[in-house]
Each structure stands twice: as C-alpha cells, then as structure tokens.
Amino acid sequence: MIFAFNLENNPETSLYILFGAVIIIFLAFDLGVFNRKAHKVSLKSATYQSIFWVVISIIFGLLIYKYAGGAKVSLEFFSAYLTEYALSVDNIFVILLILRYFKVKEEYYHKILFWGVMGAIVFRAIFIFLGAYLVSQFHWILYIFGAFLVYSGVKIFFQKAEGDLDPEKNVIIKFSRKYLKITKGDFSGKFMVKRGKKFLFTPLFLVIVLIESTDLIFAVDSIPAVFAITQSEFILYTSNIFAILGLRAKFFLLAGIIDRFYLLQKGLSFILIFIGAKMLLEIFNIHISTVFSFSVIFGTLLLSILVSLLIPQKKKVTEISEIKN
DSSP, X not given: OHHHHHXXXXXXXXXXXXXXHHHHHHHHHIIIIITSSOOOOOHHHHHHHHHHHHHHHHHHHHHHHHHSSHHHHHHHHHHHHHHHHHHHHHHHHHHXXXXXXXXOOGGGXXXXXXXXXHHHHHHHHHHHHHHHHHHHHOTTHHHHHHHHHXXXXXXXXXXXXXXXXXXXXXXXXXXXXXXXXXXXXXXXXXXXXXXXXXXXXXXXXXXXXXXXXXXXXXXXXXXXXXXXXXXXXXXXXXXXXXHHHTHHHHHHHHTTTGGGOTTHHHHHHHHHHHHXXXXXXXXXXXOOOHHHHHHHHHHHHHHHHHHHHHSOOSSOOOOOOOOOO
C-alpha cells in the first residue's frame, strides 16, 4: 500500500527505486547464490533466464503505463528496450569472438559476462546522462546523432557477417600488455593473483577489458538510437539496462545458433537508418509517431528472424578460426 501510494504521488522516483532494487537483488542472487561456482550455463537455464528478464522488463513497462505517463511513455520504453535488445545481437557476436580468441573455458563465460554487464551499467549511465544533458543544452546534437545513425546503418548493411577481430590492435589491450604484468593460465577463473608482494593480472582480465571497451563502441550506436525515441533520462537508462541485463542469458541462448539469423544484420541496419532518418526529419518539422516507430522496429526484427528461419542461408558462414593467444 505504501509503495502504491508513492507510485501515484512520485511515480518516476518510486520506479527508479524499484528498478534499483530489482537490479541489486537479482544480480546479488545471480552471483552469490545461483552461480557461486564456475560452471557451464545450460541451454535450459539460459532459456529460463532470458524469459525471466523479458518478463521483468514487460512488467516494468506496464508499471510505467499505469503510473508514469500512460500509453505514450510506455511505448517509448518498449521501443527503446526493443531497439537496444536487438542491437545487442551484434554485441553477442563480438563477445563470442573475443572468448574464442582467448580460448576461455565455457565454465568462466558467466563470470566474465556478469562483470562485463556490471561495467556496462556504470559506463552507460555516464553516457546516457551526459548525452541527455548535452541534448538539453544543444538540441541540434540530435541531428548529428541522426546523420551518424544513417551512416552506421549503411555501413552495417554492407559489413561482412563474420566480422573481423584482432584484439592485439585494440589500444587498451596494447596499453595493458605494455604496462601491466600479465600471467599465463586462467588460475581458476581469477582476474588477479598475488605472487609474493606483487599482484599479477591474468588473461581473463584482458578479456574483461576488451569486452568493456567494445561495449563502449557499441554504445556509440545504440545510445544515439534510443535518443531518437525519447529524451527522458528515466526511459533511456531503464530500457537500456534491462536490455543489457538480458544480454548474458541471450548470449548463452544464441551462441550456438546465431549464424542462422543471417538476415538480422540487415534488419538492424534498416532500423538504424530508419531511426536516423526519423531524427533528421525533425529538421523539417516532420514527426513520426511513437506507435509507428515501435511498429517498424518490431516488424523489422520479426521479419528478419522469420525469413532467416524459413529460408535458410545456402552457403554456410565460414567458421571463424581460433587464434592461439
């Protein structure tokens, strides 16, 4: 009753508190109870976790509908969530490449992704609230975002699905190898070990660093995309983080079958171009409704997935060779 009263009188603040509580409680249970020991996450477990985070996100969106702005704001949340959730598919593919490159054992995948998500929660908060402040001060930045999204969409459309990854060219990895003492071996999944009076970093620490740095690169695409949907920091951050929280489970769910959705990349490129064009049309006072935007985003994703499954790719994607670290 008290919480319901607060929702009605201070809906956004109360939902922020609820959001924070959900994140803290379930991440604590995730690492401290369900995944205390390193183990390979099964397909069944990944499915349950994926469904769980999607259901939690839907419930949160319905609370927004009831207490914090009605159908329009709720649709903005779902549109932003769906956009980020879809764009994270490319993120999954790159994470998989990184883990294969460093020959990480599957039982350590969950731990690495957990801390990767924790970093994303912090860094995306900085990106989103800084971006929201800049947009509030300089509205024309949205038009730069729009042009950048159109460019990114076109680039992704013509990009090879199998991608190209060379971690050794990453500036942060070069810096880490040069100035940090890196050991060999996984040391039971530890990121740091003590030898005498010195602390040494393990290769798994480099994996975390690389995943965090690539997530920042993906955020450059995804965060401007959701700014086209809403400029509300509350909707921007909560939708983004709910999508990121579902990323780990989605990784384990899609890691073995991601190549089947060969048209999803084209769908994502179309979504980025559409969202970028939506932003640029504002220059001419042409406004595209939230309902239409949500329909285009949802329809494009659904069509990309269905066509990929109904019309399998004729040529198999060449398996990425594992490079010895």
